[in-house]
Amino acid sequence: MLEVAVRGTETVKTALSQYSNRSELRKLARYPPTKASGGRVLLLLDFDIDPMDQSQLVADYSSYNLGPGSFKRYSVSVVYVHHAVDFRFTWCPFAK
Secondary structure: EEEEEOOOOOOOOHHOOOOOOHHHHHHHOOOOOOOOOOOOOOEEEEEOOOOOOHHHHHHHHHHHHHOOOOOOOEEEEEEEEEEEOOOEEOOOOOOO
16 A cells, blocks of 8 residues: 655645654554555655755654554555655554
8 A cells, every 4th residue: 555745846844744644654554464465655755955854754753653542553664755865764653
């Protein structure tokens, strides 16, 4: 399952933050493995001139979890793509 978030040239950096993409993260993290044969991926496309800092983006997503509940949770691959740089990290839906 794939969800896409886009930051255009005139958009603020928060467009790709976990706060702006919580509904997508919740949807992906609850999607069962039997239906997500290709995995669970949140694709962040950045068309701004300057790329986002990898460590800041990872820290931002790491600060969010799905909280308590009696539902299954699964990790989500977050892929960041900018014309100058790209990287991938795994978001864990569990509290640390």
